[in-house]
Amino acid sequence: MKKILAFSIALVIIMVILVPVAVVGLDLSGAKSERGASKKVKNEDVPIHVYLHEQDRIVTMSLEEYVKGVVAAEMPAEFDQEALKAQALAARTYAVKNMLVFGGSGLADKPGADVSTDHRVSQAWSDEVSLKTKWGPFKYEQYWKKISQAVEATSGEVITYNGEPINALFHSTSGEKTASSKEVWGFDYPYLQSVACKWDQGSPRYTETKQLALSDIEQRLGADAGVVAAAKSGDTSLVKILELTGSGRVDKVRIGSKTLTGIEMREKLELRSTNFTAELKGDKLIFKTIGYGHGVGLCQYGANGMAKEGRDYRQIITYYYTGVAIKNIFNS
Template identity: 70%
Template sequence: ADVSTDHRESQAWTSEAQAKQRWGPFKADDYWKKISQAVEGTRGLILTFSGEPINAVFHSTSGGQTASAREVWGFDYPYLQSVACQWDQKSPRYQETKEWALSDLESRLGADAGVMAAAQNGSSAIAQIIDHTASGRVAKVRVGNKTFTGAELREKLELRSTDFSVDVKGDKMIFHTTGYGHGVGLCQYGANGLAKEGRDFRQILTYYYTGVALKNVHGT
């Protein structure tokens, strides 16, 4: 496998010693048992679509609706479709408000965006959402006189998701985000909520990944 030190390109990993340092010895023992049971209980199982292993992408918090791969990355996976998700509302990342000074936006977005010029001219529409995706996330947004995709603005302004609204108050632009992550595939906090309602891993996985099947690669 190709290996990268960039945590965004693969899954982060925590050792048992690190877990004890993070959670304390008593919680860590309890959590480690659950982790071990989950690993042993799913050993050898993979998710497939039409007999082939899937790209099982995931994110932290969907904010009420997951996104399809097509609306986020522009190419379609039949099993990465948008589904409703009302089980992630207790996520600590469900909502966030982030403020940017207009002067800082100018340096982040480029002088050609004309943010300060628009503010000095008294424009009441320094920022305006132009279009939304099928799952309700921002597809296009204009800031100053420049148009960005929701994904571009999220990256440039370090927003938690592309599900956001925007207000301008004085010399600040305020973003209200819902959810955390790209929104495609399995919602981690949603899966946790479903598990607390008694759903097992098969029910959870086949809900977030449309039309998939579980296959035992060990052949038993």
């Protein structure tokens, strides 16, 4: 009985002390735990805590399974495998940067959650049920296998700058050039610079023409813009672009008697991007936009175009993110 008791105590000690070390001993060179100690990643099933915003609950899944759901939600499954791999790195990097176990801040308003499935807060994520609805039961198996292969082929890989995970921003279609983080949000990251992009011209969102009635515009911008009155007075320069950003997007624009930033104009009028022109025709303004999204970081359609020309995911990543390196958190 004493031997059994001694064995049991030893087993408890092993389970309490050694097993958590194997599971939680996660290291990304430079990443810190909540207490400031560095951690080493040994287990490829490291858990991530995901807030399902539509169900208002937190669930736990493996990091790699989470990445598969993000890639499926954020990038067309028809894309080339190398583009899907690039998206997997961006998705995984975002997750690692925010995970509590790696020293990330998680979700401030949802204690215990690392990320949210709400694309307005984190990055989009889809489960099996929604993907079967999106793709249909026949294509589900094909697409899920393709995405799983892309994620598994890059298992554990993240994008780093000076050894730290980057803010791996991405967007649909850049149009001619990507934007720098500084011109969009005012903060400058050395790896989020503007680069030329010629590979996304096949995107269905590359250009758009949108007509808006002046009355609608005035309602969106406010009566103090004087849009309708200016048009009635015969003002042919109802809209005037005052300044452009370094990547050629609208920085400041005057419409009627109001001056707005390009970002404000895009948000209020629901334009696809800040790369736009406007022309008055009768009682309408005709907006022509190039690109879709904020334009910073990885251009998804550009990544697919590069992949079709034979570039691999590493070349895609190091092109759109300036001066970065790719590191495997499971082999650190």
